[in-house]
Amino acid sequence: MQVFEAVGRLGSVTRAARELHVSPGAISQQIKSLENTLETRLVERKGSGIVLTKVGAAFHNAVEKTFADLVKARVEIIDKHRTGALIISALPLFASRWLSSRMFAWQTSHPQINLHLEGSVTEPATAERPFDFRITYADKAHLFDSFVPLFTDGLCPVCSPALIASGPPLNTPADLLSYRLLTIDWSAFLSPPPSWEDWFHLVKVDGTHIPHFFVMSLSSLAIEAAIEGRGIVLAQRAMVEDELKSGRLVAPFPDVLKLPSPYILGWKKSVFSKAGAGEFHRWLVGLARKEDVAAPAPNAAI
Template identity: 30%
Template sequence: MKHPLPLQALRAFVEVGQRGSIKAAAEALHVTSGAVSQQIRLLEDRVGMPLFTRERQGLRLTEAGARVHPALLGAFAQIAGASQALEDMGARQTLTVSTVATFAAAWLVPRLGRFNQRHPQIEVRVEATSALVDLRRDRVDVALRHGLGDYPGLQVTRLMAPVLVPVASPALMAGQPSIATPADCLRYPLLHDTDRADWTLWLAAHGAPDDSEDAARALRGSAFEDDFLLIRAAEAGQGLALVPQLYAQEEIAAGRLVQVLDLPWPARFAYYLVTRPDAATRPAVQAFMAWICEEAQAAR
């Protein structure tokens, strides 16, 4: 072949072959669907054969396309790795960490000074969001996520499981009989996170019946997307909240919240460090992973 195939067309071919969709490939490449379609047509014209079969569900690689796709996918991965290595050669390295706002404010940020002292050449950028991020598309090096650890295709390290405690506003508890058993919590509205599972599991773990009329009424309490909002609602006297102990420490110490029962309970979910396998080889990512695992071990 006299002239090399266009790199842009090959990249479009790799993305469409990997995702099975022109639209998904366009989103990954940050271009329009029309631009991707044009590059695929150009490549097919140059090689003189179809590389995809058009189906109702999307695009499927032809036999010829499937034969060359793995090699091209590996080649672009090598280019990405080499490009990242060049960026890492700078004296000042940047590390982008994504996590939820509550975890960032209550746990990560207060400890970051120790990482900065150990690795002053690494600039850490913390992005606080509850949305699920695409580590490659969103240029995120490390995500700290609260879940069950099921993150296919990514390198996952378990950090710690939060301990949940029941808390309430002192004003809500004033003049009320003290809470002596888990069942006593059912006298109050119970505030939830979005999956509304923690209170039911907590009550069951401590042998409190949750099939009574009182339980049904209490469990209909409001739900909040973020633990920070859940804590604020409890402070405002809207009900009892079951929150990670480490998130409520400041409010309890300041008297804005009280722990109504000394029955800490491990949550189903844990915090995980998640990164792409290729990103895990970067020195800055390795340094951050080693440091945060030490911090998580010390916090247990």
Template identity: 30%
Template sequence: MAVPPSLRSLQAFEAAARLGSFVSAADELAVSPAAVSQLVRGLEEQIARQLFNRVNRSTVLTEAGRELFLQVTGAFGDIRTVSRDLSGGERRSSLVISVAQSVAMGWLSSRLPDFMDHHGAIDISLRGEDDPVPFERSLIDIRLSYGQFYYREHVTEEIAQDCVYPVCAPAFLERYGPLAAPEDLLAARLIHTDWGPSSASFPTWKSWFDSAGVTADRDVQRGMTANSSRAALDLAIGGLGVALGQGMFCAEAVEAGQLVVPVGHVIALDQPYCLTIPVRSAQRSVVMAFKTWLATECVKSIHSPALRPC
């Protein structure tokens, strides 16, 4: 009869996989890194599977390691919860949310109080990061991504497809307008967004003019450049030019009268916004409640009636 793996070896593996290193796992378990390494090696030998790829001082889960981690992480999480409850700790809901930096800065952080007001005390970890994200290592419960091609091993649901709009401050339009047609913007001061090398598919002013049938020369690259959507919109709100703003991010400023949409030509983004939830989180009521709330907020901004041209 095969001898089952020891609880200690499984505990060492789970901690190393969750924390991303043997050293961190050793600190949590109050043992030496060598002891963690020995326990994991013994587990690998017993099940005849390599669980980690060891590169220099980092540890990366293999496919077999990811499969085992999915099987044990929930059990050890329950044990930690029971231990906390028995020791008199207060039991609270927790939620690990992962979004792009542009979503975390301002847009989501300003809306979270509304969710908290309706769902009580929740410990929230808000992570602003680029795709792909380490779902298991960081115990992420829900991820909002641009595009649905990153996490095929998890259930991913399309939420909405956004557009980009030319936006400027009302004072800028009064001073430099009228800007009623796409060709009028050729002479306007433009604000560009440097999306970075990993976001080459996002529209630029050149692609906006091309899609409107307007020939733009090299001078279209003149003006100011920001390295985030939020910064570009802030420059536009300050009256420094016309920016291309995603509906989700600029709707609130348009609704408040800080920005206007002077020209009706818009470009749809190539990919939809999607929500991904790992299997271990899909049965948690707080995760599903947040999913419904977040999807509603996204759609509300993207389809705001205020985004119609002025």
């Protein structure tokens, strides 16, 4: 139903796939499944695009109203419980692995300020979700009234120390090709999406043919798989800082591939009228600018 609503509203499978962060093929499958369930055609091709059928258009009006009612109910019922809280929206990996522990520490010295941290792939400025600050990549900066760059993260290979101890020798970057390389699908987040091939190019190794790899759509899943010894992941260094310091992960090589876009902090014009917004903004920007992805990762085998 969500897919059908997006396709009907946007008039394009490709644009709906981009908004929902799935593949166009997945969009088409969901539409086909809905049509099979309802036993009627909802969309039809017209030239290079698609249009709603007469029945599909009528059904879409009802679906669109239902979704609007759900949003209204959430705002009126759920969001009232967050009144007064400073609402921070961030990409899920950033929220869970970089921001949350630091926010707990910050709130200890600001106990009068209530915080609400939300991890969301969907940009709230386009989904009409309430937020005060949003942390995302710089290519989304146009969605906000104002923004400031935080830091540009970098990618480096990390893995469980037990994996290296039990696996083939890992003396040069080319030796990584003997291991399973965990690959993250960045296409929904960054353009161009970084890859293992890019990192191998950085260290002057031919990485066009990787014999053993496993693709995951979520960075968090790939990092957990690396911790469990399932393979070597090309991870964001700032997001695995705690694991590197604790020794749960090690970086066998220090070379860091910078991401094509920095993280940014975006906000609405009215945010600074809210209690604690100015203090939070100054704290987060100052903290983020201490990040230095150019330095070798902790526990790097140099």
